[in-house]
Amino acid sequence: MPLYELEFRKKLDLVISRVKGMLEQEIRPIRMDEESHQYDDKFALANLTTDLALDTVTTLLDTAFAGVGDKLEKKESNIKYELKFEARETCVYALEREREIAGPKVTVAETKRQSRTFVGGQSTKQKEVTTQVTTRVKEFVWTHTLTYSAKLVDRKDRSLVETLVSGTRSRELTTTAKEHSPRPALKESAPLYLDLEMIKTLPRSIDRSRDSCKTPRRNQEIDDVFSAFQSLATFTRAVRGTMPDDHHIADAAHQEKVVKNFFSPAACCFLCKKNDNDEAKSFIVPDKATLLNEMQRTLSEQQASVRRTADEAAKATKGGELVGPDEASLLYVLKLLAQTVTDYIGSVTYLENMLRSQLEAAVGRELTADAFEEYVLYHDRLLFSPDFKPRPFSYAVRRSASAFPDGSIQIRTTASKQPIRTLTRDVTLNTPGPVRVALGGADSIAFDGPRYAHAYRAQTFSGATPKPLELVANARHFSGFVLLVGKVVAADEFQPDHAIIIQNKDELIIPLILNPLPTPKEFADAIESLSPEQRAFCEAFRAMQLSSSLCGLVVIQLKPAIEKVLNLPDGALTKEIALTDQLLNFFIEYQISTDMLAYDGPQDVDKATKLTAVKGHVASITNVIQAARDEDLKRTAEEAVHRKMLEGELSLSMASSAYSEDEEADDLDVDNCFEEEEAKPRRAMMKMKKKGGISLGGLRREKAGPPIPSKMMERMVKPPPAPPAPKPSAPAAPGAGSAAAPTPTPPQESLEEKEQGTEGKDKLTETPQIDDFEDVEFLDITQLPKRLDASFKVLDTDSQLRPTTIKISEPWRKTFKKSILAEPQTQNISDEGLAKERSKAFDLLDALTRSGAIPLGAELHVIICATHAFDKSIVDTIIVDNVNPILKTERASLIIATTLHDRPVADIVESKMLSSVAISSPLLLPAANAEEIPEAKAVTSDDI
Numbered sequence: 001m002p003l004y005e006l007e008f009r010k011k012l013d014l015v016i017s018r019v020k021g022m023l024e025q026e027i028r029p030i031r032m033d034e035e036s037h038q039y040d041d042k043f044a045l046a047n048l049t050t051d052l053a054l055d056t057v058t059t060l061l062d063t064a065f066a067g068v069g070d071k072l073e074k075k076e077s078n079i080k081y082e083l084k085f086e087a088r089e090t091c092v093y094a095l096e097r098e099r100e101i102a103g104p105k106v107t108v109a110e111t112k113r114q115s116r117t118f119v120g121g122q123s124t125k126q127k128e129v130t131t132q133v134t135t136r137v138k139e140f141v142w143t144h145t146l147t148y149s150a151k152l153v154d155r156k157d158r159s160l161v162e163t164l165v166s167g168t169r170s171r172e173l174t175t176t177a178k179e180h181s182p183r184p185a186l187k188e189s190a191p192l193y194l195d196l197e198m199i200k201t202l203p204r205s206i207d208r209s210r211d212s213c214k215t216p217r218r219n220q221e222i223d224d225v226f227s228a229f230q231s232l233a234t235f236t237r238a239v240r241g242t243m244p245d246d247h248h249i250a251d252a253a254h255q256e257k258v259v260k261n262f263f264s265p266a267a268c269c270f271l272c273k274k275n276d277n278d279e280a281k282s283f284i285v286p287d288k289a290t291l292l293n294e295m296q297r298t299l300s301e302q303q304a305s306v307r308r309t310a311d312e313a314a315k316a317t318k319g320g321e322l323v324g325p326d327e328a329s330l331l332y333v334l335k336l337l338a339q340t341v342t343d344y345i346g347s348v349t350y351l352e353n354m355l356r357s358q359l360e361a362a363v364g365r366e367l368t369a370d371a372f373e374e375y376v377l378y379h380d381r382l383l384f385s386p387d388f389k390p391r392p393f394s395y396a397v398r399r400s401a402s403a404f405p406d407g408s409i410q411i412r413t414t415a416s417k418q419p420i421r422t423l424t425r426d427v428t429l430n431t432p433g434p435v436r437v438a439l440g441g442a443d444s445i446a447f448d449g450p451r452y453a454h455a456y457r458a459q460t461f462s463g464a465t466p467k468p469l470e471l472v473a474n475a476r477h478f479s480g481f482v483l484l485v486g487k488v489v490a491a492d493e494f495q496p497d498h499a500i501i502i503q504n505k506d507e508l509i510i511p512l513i514l515n516p517l518p519t520p521k522e523f524a525d526a527i528e529s530l531s532p533e534q535r536a537f538c539e540a541f542r543a544m545q546l547s548s549s550l551c552g553l554v555v556i557q558l559k560p561a562i563e564k565v566l567n568l569p570d571g572a573l574t575k576e577i578a579l580t581d582q583l584l585n586f587f588i589e590y591q592i593s594t595d596m597l598a599y600d601g602p603q604d605v606d607k608a609t610k611l612t613a614v615k616g617h618v619a620s621i622t623n624v625i626q627a628a629r630d631e632d633l634k635r636t637a638e639e640a641v642h643r644k645m646l647e648g649e650l651s652l653s654m655a656s657s658a659y660s661e662d663e664e665a666d667d668l669d670v671d672n673c674f675e676e677e678e679a680k681p682r683r684a685m686m687k688m689k690k691k692g693g694i695s696l697g698g699l700r701r702e703k704a705g706p707p708i709p710s711k712m713m714e715r716m717v718k719p720p721p722a723p724p725a726p727k728p729s730a731p732a733a734p735g736a737g738s739a740a741a742p743t744p745t746p747p748q749e750s751l752e753e754k755e756q757g758t759e760g761k762d763k764l765t766e767t768p769q770i771d772d773f774e775d776v777e778f779l780d781i782t783q784l785p786k787r788l789d790a791s792f793k794v795l796d797t798d799s800q801l802r803p804t805t806i807k808i809s810e811p812w813r814k815t816f817k818k819s820i821l822a823e824p825q826t827q828n829i830s831d832e833g834l835a836k837e838r839s840k841a842f843d844l845l846d847a848l849t850r851s852g853a854i855p856l857g858a859e860l861h862v863i864i865c866a867t868h869a870f871d872k873s874i875v876d877t878i879i880v881d882n883v884n885p886i887l888k889t890e891r892a893s894l895i896i897a898t899t900l901h902d903r904p905v906a907d908i909v910e911s912k913m914l915s916s917v918a919i920s921s922p923l924l925l926p927a928a929n930a931e932e933i934p935e936a937k938a939v940t941s942d943d944i
Helices: 003-020 039-064 068-073 196-200 220-242 252-260 288-316 325-363 369-383 520-527 532-547 558-565 577-589 607-646 652-668 674-690 710-716 751-755 781-795 832-848 874-879 885-901 911-920 927-932
Strands: 027-030 081-116 122-154 160-175 186-188 192-195 271-274 394-397 407-413 421-426 435-440 443-448 451-460 469-475 480-490 493-503 507-516 550-557 801-808 812-816 825-829 859-869
Touching: 003 027, 003 325, 039 068, 039 196, 039 220, 039 271, 039 288, 039 325, 068 196, 081 160, 081 196, 081 220, 160 325, 192 196, 192 220, 196 220, 220 325, 252 325, 288 325, 325 874, 369 451, 369 874, 369 885, 407 480, 421 885, 435 832, 443 832, 451 507, 451 781, 451 885, 469 480, 469 493, 480 558, 480 781, 480 832, 493 507, 493 550, 493 832, 507 859, 520 532, 520 781, 532 781, 532 801, 550 558, 550 781, 558 577, 558 832, 577 607, 577 832, 781 801, 781 859, 781 885, 825 832, 859 885, 874 885, 885 911
Parallel strands: 435 493, 451 859
Antiparallel strands: 027 271, 081 122, 081 186, 081 192, 122 160, 394 407, 407 469, 421 451, 435 443, 469 507, 480 493, 480 550, 507 801, 507 812, 550 859, 801 859, 812 825
């Protein structure tokens, strides 16, 4: 609880304890937060506090400036008054004089000795001597004068109407130097004005029929009083600031005492009940006259005390105080005015904080944005019919509905790691024809397959930015796919910004940043006064921004694409793990043409025959690559030996010895091992070192002999034989024919829904999107942002829905395994690494499509985002604005859903929810549909 609220509660308890002795015995004052009450009681208490505060202010102003009270109480007057206060300080040199300053008295004991007596003795006598030094000091006397006045003036031309208060006080100030004045020669502040007409016309009760009335604290009447009281507090502080600050009233302890003893009706934030133990009876308002009389009594007492104290101080200083009894009384009353404003603000704020406490008690915990988001998910399940419910964006990558997934993709929040829920529409039938993808330059490919449009609604409070998201893609062992991330720039064109191959337990995390744009209303207001040229530029730029809100993901499975380009049956590579890895290696690392590997024989043979042919092609390419690798090794060895000979490090005798040692090693049969062949030259050199034939440091150098025979050289770099071709798999069962070419399948239910056992009718693949009795119309996905923007402009009357762009951020985080048994490793990918991954993926796609000649099967997911931005926090939205955020989010979801699905509300909302939607969002229901809705009533979860 804030400190100011604790302080006010303490003061409220003191006020209640004092009031108990003033009221009748059968009536007891009650703090509202300690007693059950109705919402209307809070309005009654706000009206009472406002009325008491205005009466207190009127009384105090009249006490400080005699005659103001009459002007404030007079309802009809042709003149609108202002209170004008002026103060002026002067410090003038008066005279020069001398003053004697007595120093401290010093007493010294003196001892006097006397001569011997006649009997031979000696006597002594002591005497005290006191001395004092008197100094004459020259003083310079100054006259310090305070002049002030309070006048009543006409607000129209500020002409003088009446002088209410005026006064002049002087005192002497002395210095030891004439050149330095103790105070400024002239201190004159600008005139201070207080609008009395504003205070006079303040409302004393809340008009609950006005649209501006939201809560007992948030309404036009209370706002007007707050504004006037803030002006009053500013005026009182300024007047007190013009008075000298070295007077007795500035003493903190005395000031606190006199203010504390004053009874402030503005702090009387309580109602009363009769002591008859009947809890059902309503509250009663305490007698206002009793409270105001107590205020008047304490005011008179404390004002007399202040005047008496000031008078005593003036007498003690012989007129040395610039502030006398009149000035001290004025300053005291001004302090009470400021305190009254503080008490009133505390009272009304206490009512609002009471609502906050009751809200937290009802919810059972502190209400946060995350807690509200949990409810929104629950409410959406109640609101939408089964075919249109938001689903988690978490989909398995699989080649058919019955196949085991090759991986998965999902978009989740960075904080909770939970997939976001999106409204989803299958637009495959509405967007016929292949989609082109530019791979850079003149190269392009095309893909066909299922296409889905997703709409995500982010939610923010208090001007916060939307929570960052992340795209997560992972592949299983011996599986893989290509992921393209970019934008849909046309109905049949996808522009990839990034591309990457994900395979063999890779997990890729891509950060996504959401950037809200201005609302349609904000944009219209901003360009309203621009020139036609400036407006055209802004409109074109916003169109570009809206198009950027379409983020696209393309998932291309590798095995179906390889089978298609190699003329293999569907599913032929499902169990061919080694062959698939070899083919991918050929395409990615060596850019081998698919024509050299494809089956080109008769099509009526079985799958095994086709696989055998492809494996034969693979073996031939492997031999060619191995031969090239061997040739490189031979050349490297020759260059190494030749370099050693030139450096004089290899002698003839040691070379001959190495040659003989190499012949003796023939029976080891290592020629068939490629790794051993690579190690031969290194092993031969080590043998020569042991026999003393190599001098690494030049310690022993033998005479150069004849050149090494070519036969020996060939033996040292003899290449290994080519590896055998892969063995063909077992022949297919009789009757097995050629399978159909693989076709892309729509994404299955999300991983979350699968775990929860979602029924088949809730699967994404079975969501009916088009009426069977209507013709399928072409849908341009790129127009979806504009349609949403137009819907926001018309239906979002609060101007809270913001189109939002999705930005692919960096760095990407990739977790991978170098081998099936290796530990996972993680690396960050950015800039140069992303460019390499994109180039590698593009090379693979170019090979799988024969440079665009063969269309691919792929899934396209298009995500569009909007942000529902509340101006205040979730609690302030409910308490301060008196707004139910559930209805606002419901309307936002329906605006997005109706635009995405191009369906009326009645088609996508549960029938039992239509009545509440008709009340909360009448613009979303056409008049014809509204007439068919039964009588509206509150719909609860029990009804559903």
